[in-house]
Amino acid sequence: xxxxxxxxxxxxxxxxxxxxxxxxxxxxxxxxxxxxxxxxxxxxxxxxxxxxxxxxxxxxxxxxxxxxxxxxxxxxxxxxxxxxxxxxxxxxxxxxxxxxxxxxxxxxx
Amino acid sequence: xxxxxxxxxxxxxxxxxxxxxxxxxxxxxxxxxxxxxxxxxxxxxxxxxxxxxxxxxxxxxxxxxxxxxxxxxxxxxxxxxxxxxxxxxxxxxxxxxxxxxxxxxxxxxxxxx
Numbered sequence: 001x002x003x004x005x006x007x008x009x010x011x012x013x014x015x016x017x018x019x020x021x022x023x024x025x026x027x028x029x030x031x032x033x034x035x036x037x038x039x040x041x042x043x044x045x046x047x048x049x050x051x052x053x054x055x056x057x058x059x060x061x062x063x064x065x066x067x068x069x070x071x072x073x074x075x076x077x078x079x080x081x082x083x084x085x086x087x088x089x090x091x092x093x094x095x096x097x098x099x100x101x102x103x104x105x106x107x108x109x
Numbered sequence: 110x111x112x113x114x115x116x117x118x119x120x121x122x123x124x125x126x127x128x129x130x131x132x133x134x135x136x137x138x139x140x141x142x143x144x145x146x147x148x149x150x151x152x153x154x155x156x157x158x159x160x161x162x163x164x165x166x167x168x169x170x171x172x173x174x175x176x177x178x179x180x181x182x183x184x185x186x187x188x189x190x191x192x193x194x195x196x197x198x199x200x201x202x203x204x205x206x207x208x209x210x211x212x213x214x215x216x217x218x219x220x221x222x
Contacts, residue, residue, distance in 0.1 A: 004151065030207070031209060041215070041216075042199060042213035042216055043152070043199070043213050044213070045211070048209040050209075087151070087152070089151075089152075095206040096154055096157070096167065096168075096206075097152075097154070097211065098151075099151030099152040100151050101149060101150055101151045102151065
């Protein structure tokens with residue numbers, strides 16, 4: 001079966017850096033996704049990793065290690081608007097997304 | 110361009126009633142999905158469609174049905190609602206099942222009493 005784990009909640013300071021980890025177990029793998037979801041809103045796509053390594057997009061970066069079943073999302077120069085839930089999801093062998101429960105990130109001034 | 114629209118925004122429903130949640134996309138995407146999101150749980154796939162005329166079951170399909178008569182519309186029907194179907198329902202679409210990005214609608218908050 002498949003399993004995804006990520007911390008329930010994290011707190012960070014405006015201007016700082018935060019790393020949100022995601023570990024997974026799966027028998028089939030077609031990519032690892034990160035989505036952002038503000039309270040009461042729909043998830044929006046942030047990043048996609050299918051090969052090992054780091055993908056950088058402005059203030060956000062995502063890392064994947066397939067051998068370790070591990071990914072992280074790195075957010076730099078945190079802004080108050082980054083307060084949201086961050087959802088880790090893996091695409092299984094049937095191209096269906098299996099979602100983690102999400103990490104609620106609280107940014108303090 | 111609206112992207113994906115869902116209706117209604119929210120609904121309170123008596124148990125046993127039939128309800129259809131509507132979803133329309135204007136991006137000409139082939140694949141569409143219905144998820145439910147509950148507190149403390151990840152998004153769970155209910156049903157999906159690879160292309161117009163075909164549908165498939167996701168992780169939690171029981172009590173729900175879908176149809177895909179054309180590319181743009183993907184309604185979700187609860188034949189006889191139960192309180193455990195109280196949830197936020199999101200419709201999403203992507204160019205294909207293998208696409209790297211799914212685009213989500215604004216969601217429907219459903220309460221079954």
